[in-house]
Amino acid sequence: MCTSTLEHPHAHTPATTDDAPLSYADPAQQPRELERTVEAGDHFIGLVRAGQHLRITDLHGNQAADTLFFSADDTAERYSAMDTVREQGKVYLTTGTVLYSTRGRALLTITGDTCGRHDTLGGACSSESNTVRYDLEKRHMHSCRDNWMLAIARYPKYDLTKRDIGHNINFFMNVPVTADGGLSFEDGLSAPGKYVEMVAERDVYVLLSNCPQLNNPCNGYDPTPVAIRISDSPLS
Amino acid sequence: MNIPLDAATTARASFTAKYQTHLPGGHHWSMRMPRGSALKLTAREANANVGLVMYNPLDLLERLNLPDTLKGQHTFRLTEGHCLYSDMGRIFASIIQDDLGWHDSASGNLMEQHFAAKGWHKKAYQQAFNDFTPSGHDSLLIEMAKYGLSERDLCANLNLFSRVRADEDANLHYVADHCAAGDSVTLRFEMDTLVMLHTCPHPLDPAEEYPLRGVDMTFGTATPMDEHDACYLSRPENARAYANNQLYHLAG
Numbered sequence: 249m250c251t252s253t254l255e256h257p258h259a260h261t262p263a264t265t266d267d268a269p270l271s272y273a274d275p276a277q278q279p280r281e282l283e284r285t286v287e288a289g290d291h292f293i294g295l296v297r298a299g300q301h302l303r304i305t306d307l308h309g310n311q312a313a314d315t316l317f318f319s320a321d322d323t324a325e326r327y328s329a330m331d332t333v334r335e336q337g338k339v340y341l342t343t344g345t346v347l348y349s350t351r352g353r354a355l356l357t358i359t360g361d362t363c364g365r366h367d368t369l370g371g372a373c374s375s376e377s378n379t380v381r382y383d384l385e386k387r388h389m390h391s392c393r394d395n396w397m398l399a400i401a402r403y404p405k406y407d408l409t410k411r412d413i414g415h416n417i418n419f420f421m422n423v424p425v426t427a428d429g430g431l432s433f434e435d436g437l438s439a440p441g442k443y444v445e446m447v448a449e450r451d452v453y454v455l456l457s458n459c460p461q462l463n464n465p466c467n468g469y470d471p472t473p474v475a476i477r478i479s480d481s482p483l484s
Numbered sequence: 485m486n487i488p489l490d491a492a493t494t495a496r497a498s499f500t501a502k503y504q505t506h507l508p509g510g511h512h513w514s515m516r517m518p519r520g521s522a523l524k525l526t527a528r529e530a531n532a533n534v535g536l537v538m539y540n541p542l543d544l545l546e547r548l549n550l551p552d553t554l555k556g557q558h559t560f561r562l563t564e565g566h567c568l569y570s571d572m573g574r575i576f577a578s579i580i581q582d583d584l585g586w587h588d589s590a591s592g593n594l595m596e597q598h599f600a601a602k603g604w605h606k607k608a609y610q611q612a613f614n615d616f617t618p619s620g621h622d623s624l625l626i627e628m629a630k631y632g633l634s635e636r637d638l639c640a641n642l643n644l645f646s647r648v649r650a651d652e653d654a655n656l657h658y659v660a661d662h663c664a665a666g667d668s669v670t671l672r673f674e675m676d677t678l679v680m681l682h683t684c685p686h687p688l689d690p691a692e693e694y695p696l697r698g699v700d701m702t703f704g705t706a707t708p709m710d711e712h713d714a715c716y717l718s719r720p721e722n723a724r725a726y727a728n729n730q731l732y733h734l735a736g
């Protein structure tokens with residue numbers, strides 16, 4: 249489903265060790281321990297059980313992983329950028345940040361971060377917003393929201409529709425806010441191998457789009473793979 | 485100002501008032517605003533706050549999208565000359581007049597769990613009748629339910645009249661005394677828009693007790709937009725979003 253016209257030269261990374269599916273149709277069937285490579289323009293949907301650790305690794309650097317979280321008990325409760333930013337009193341996310349839900353409850357806590365800063369204000373790319381940000385003729389290009397739409401259509405057991413798609417986290421993105429109220433998009437602080445790790449405070453679904461954005465200089469116009477790992481034991 | 489407005493080529497839009505009413509503090513309300521209409525909100529008391537969300541009445545899945553609004557216009561503060569985008573690359577409304585210079589787009593709603601931490605004494609209806617003290621979160625859910633919408637449909641809200649700035653280290657600070665009595669902001673609707681709002685306090689308001697601060701609302705008809713319009717010219721992104729509206733309206 250990746251319609252990127254750019255062939256990136258990077259070798260396939262070894263995070264997927266067998267031909268197991270990237271995502272499971274039934275979250276209950278997902279093994280507890282899981283490690284996968286998510287190529288740019290692809291999506292991952294999965295379950296992180298309470299107490300488990302989730303690590304996302306920027307394999308080649310300057311990539312953005314546009315991520316949503318949902319309470320697995322009731323997907324009407326989801327990650328809230330506003331509640332998270334307000335309750336921690338800070339715009340960026342890093343080690344120690346609690347990711348709050350729309351009901352003001354903790355979904356996950358960031359326990360390790362070698363990147364240092366992640367954005368939650370800038371939202372995800374979509375074909376519609378690309379027409380506004382870049383050019384009316386960019387509508388046909390692949391986007392994070394298209395990734396999410398395909399995931400929720402393909403995996404109905406996760407009980408998600410467009411209504412549930414809210415304001416997300418952009419792991420590895422650097423979107424500085426200035427004192428006079430400006431907002432800019434800067435080259436990432438990320439680099440090959442940098443990661444963010446978090447622990448789930450309850451059972452959560454993670455819905456990740458590895459951004460296929462070819463219009464933003466942040467990734468050098470070369471979207472690259474990320475790795476995702478779900479584990480009972482902390483990795484950092 | 486980070487909006488490159490050229491006074492020689494841009495013009496502030498105007499509107500003709502048709503109807504006026506008042507929304508007291510701690511209350512909520514909704515209205516379908518047709519394309520070409522305008523709504524002016526005026527703070528009756530200092531440090532008012534209006535929580536606001538927007539939906540397309542013909543397709544309730546299309547909503548206010550603050551991430552697209554902020555990144556499309558490279559701003560963390562919304563003011564005159566800015567547009568409020570939907571998630572479908574279109575403009576619900578433009579800010580054609582603003583006395584405040586900054587409206588908060590990052591802090592969300594007052595929620596039940598904030599009362600205890602603030603030391604606010606929550607008043608039930610039985611104690612205070614219509615001066616009871618609801619949360620902004622519940623207030624929006626009430627209005628949304630009238631249109632068949634629920635918690636799943638709640639999008640990130642604007643906080644008009646409130647200012648929250650970020651310092652060098654990105655720490656957030658609520659700016660007290662940002663809004664004076666009589667300050668106003670006017671929205672012009674660029675497509676039919678379902679507006680839902682509340683006058684509950686900002687979630688970071690440091691007042692010692694839940695403040696009841698209302699707004700006057702003036703409804704009217706906007707003068708038609710032209711190529712000299714300040715909101716149209718303020719950003720090339722806005723011109724493209726207007727083009728998307730134009731395409732949407734081709735179907736009549």
Ligand SMILES: [Zn+2]
Nearest residue numbers: 373392459461
């Ligand atoms: Zn993207």
